[in-house]
Amino acid sequence: xxxxxxxxxxxxxxxxxxxxxxxxxxxxxxxxxxxxxxxxxxxxxxxxxxxxxxxxxxxxxxxxxxxxxxxxxxxxxxxxxxxxxxxxxxxxxxxxxxxxxxxxxxxxxxxxxxxxxxxxxxxxxxxxx
Numbered sequence: 699x700x701x702x703x704x705x706x707x708x709x710x711x712x713x714x715x716x717x718x719x720x721x722x723x724x725x726x727x728x729x730x731x732x733x734x735x736x737x738x739x740x741x742x743x744x745x746x747x748x749x750x751x752x753x754x755x756x757x758x759x760x761x762x763x764x765x766x767x768x769x770x771x772x773x774x775x776x777x778x779x780x781x782x783x784x785x786x787x788x789x790x791x792x793x794x795x796x797x798x799x800x801x802x803x804x805x806x807x808x809x810x811x812x813x814x815x816x817x818x819x820x821x822x823x824x825x826x827x
Contacts, residue, residue, distance in 0.1 A: 737762035737800045743826065749819030752778060752812060759806045764799030765814035771795055776816045783809045783825065
């Protein structure tokens, strides 16, 4: 069996280049990469309130939402809920430092109700159709 050392070196060099590039991209834009995976789709509503903001996204028949505090870092009670009309709400509630959620529901063409809270502040969207 004959091994082409030139081809082997080229493959190793290509693999090293790909790994290095992906590592540099992850270091260069960690916030961007994380924000892209929180909720798929496009942002349809932003619900600001005294202590934070709820971000609402839609992709096809699905609605996704998450709550972020105005000032991240301190562990506090946060929640987010999404309810499609006629169904029970999907809720994420706990003590977080960065965000509550995401929560996703299949809404189809139904109206949705989105709620969020951070500490003592809260917001409710009312039924969004």
